[in-house]
Amino acid sequence: MNISRIISIVLVLLFIVAVARLARLENGAPPHVFVMLPGQEPATMYLPGPGDPFYTLFPKAVSQRPPAVVLIHGFTGDRVLMSGLARRLAENGYAVLAIDLNGHGENRNPFNGGTAESDSLRANVKTAVDYLRDNQLVDGSRIVVMGHSMGAGAALDYATHDASVTGAVMISGGWALGPERPKDALFIFAERDPKEPIQDPSTALAAHLAGVQQIELGKTYGDFAQGNAVEAIRMPGLNHITIVNSPAAATTIIKWLDSTFGTARTTPIELKDARRGSARFALLMFVFRLCRLASSADPWRRVGPKNVPGRADGWGY
Template sequence: MEREIAPRMRITMPGAALLAAALAGLAFCMAGIWQLEGARAGVTITQLETGTTPLTVYRRDGAGPSPVVVIAHGFAGSRQLMEAYALTLAHAGYLVVSFDFEGHGRNPTPMSGDVTRIDGTTRKLMAEIGRVTDTALALPGADGRVALLGHSMASDIIVRQAMVDPRIAATVAISMFSEAATASTPRNLLIITGAWETSLRRDALRNLRLADPAAAEGDTVGDPAGSGGRRAVVAPGVEHVSVLYSSTALREARDWLDQVFSRSSSGPVAATGGAIVLLLAGVVVLAWPLANLLPKGDGPPAPIPLRALAIATLVPALVTPVVLRLVETRFLPVLVADYLAVHLFVYGVLSLALLRLQGVRFGRLAWFATLALAAYGIFGLGGALDRYVASFMPIAARVPIIAAIAVGAVPCMLADSIANQGGRAALWRTLWIRTAFLASLGGAVALDFKRLFFLLIIIPVIVLFFIVFGLIGGCVGRRTGSPTATGVGLGLILAWSLGVSFPMFLPG
């Protein structure tokens, strides 16, 4: 009897685990979508344009004339990233208009000017907010009053714009860094900072104390309903990105605007961060049972000897930033993406060459698995990101950028996948491989900080890519036994992710 049961268990247990993963993944996805779509219930969402700037208008069904709130995203962001604030304020009865800055999201006009000068790029982005404000105030249902809300890069833009545009009654600056504010301007300034944003918290307190040297975090200085006020608050347990989904931050923004406009709002706070995590987790979990529908490949490739792994990772990590310090890499109309494309290419080719010289076999390329992985990452997970998190579907102007980055991203991720055996390597090996690559980017920034500063902002995107898309790629690699399929597929996804994230930019 025991001899009969054991083989049967070996056959059925994997199937049961796959079924459980499929059901769990579907449940996570459905629960996340249900919550995210529920947050939109009762709000009419309309897509418009002013010039080349794409707008999204949020208005509660049945709302009467109300103040307008113009919402601006941060560097490398888009309208979708600010939707929790847009929905919270729309449910509170405000007419909300969010938009994609020049060079970001689906805005086809590149950023321009000198990013290091106030009278350069900053002035151009201020002018864009002015045009959006004009359009927003002309919408049906706008009562003539307007406020600005912005995150990170946009915090400086909206502070400066509010100081020169007398129509702006209130400013909500999230993760603010700006040296423009004075003791009395901009009028009715609320500064929201995440508890883990240590330096920005200090700067927020400094700006608060311009109005009252004795003020502390959480204090309100002045009278926002009267002559004008200022407040600095901290959202607990969040950092630079998760502050966009903090219920505390969302509630503070709504309550501040209510005080300024003498309103008493009701409605839900759209803290959608948990639902987004649930949806993305569901898409990742589903990757395992779906990968098992692919043709099963050969057994796992042999582990790479430690000496070979060390040479293939450490040498490119040291050599690439040093060599590229001497190379002109400005050839794409995007900020530092051209450098990153070349860095990926040199790093990847060096690593592949060193692996091959040490006798590591690359194996066959399973084209169907490659295309399946790329399609699932770009259109499956990417589709969810585009609707609920940030712009992921490119406009036509970004397609050549994605193609150029792919020339570097594919060999780099191919080397990564071969080194970690298509997702079968021990965790410490995978961490070693990817830490070496990130260290090479850090070294590049250290060698040319002024030129490559914006790479520091993109590094968290790459870390997130390794975590989320790396898990999906590992499922495909373990099923097919083809590190090359995983590497090429992940390279295409990485090129797409970077190509839609980097701001388009033309100097002058």
């Protein structure tokens, strides 16, 4: 067996090991389960804490249950793309219900809206909020709606039609206010987000809620104790996609949730996602294997015996 074949076998084995580890990590902590919400709306629910918090003999007292977040993806996305953020929120003490909107991911219901038609998604968000309110594993009286891009528009729309939700986090999106003032609203967007459709509306909405002509980015207006806190913050070095899985953005969001829910954090914010390292390693092994396959393929190799009749060079057809 030559060295080239040995290297190829080793690369394949490393790729298999990396994929197996990624699968194990995907099914590992934080604890999470698939949930089919009413109306055939697929979701994944994440819970904080050690062990398996989904199985308890007796319901915990409401004061011991974690507050919850409804997490909403953007246009053409799904709940899997939001899993990194969902895991970080759960690792830091918050229950998360990540949903697939109509026409996205595993949701087979027709999508009837557009990127700016948030009201068409209100029923999806309401289904998730109602599920959490009736769930004995979370504190259904403390719920924040959070979304990215189109999902941010859906979160803001819902928060302005349901005054009972505790707060709203709009990640790179949010375009219009409804009849109710949203409680504790955070507008967080990327430095490289488009200015007119995202950055300008986010700062304008935040300024309106703060009651100022022009908002100062990174400054909190209002009072969390009264539920009228508002802030707009621009995350440097990020774009519309990378902000979703950014540790810096997650840190900002978790701190906002801590203030919104009145969480007294006694440990540092946890931001590790072991899946990312395994995914990068698996991709690297896959690319190496492809490169080796490409280098071993000789387009000018002889495909027939030498001295083929009619050919002076001896190359086959």
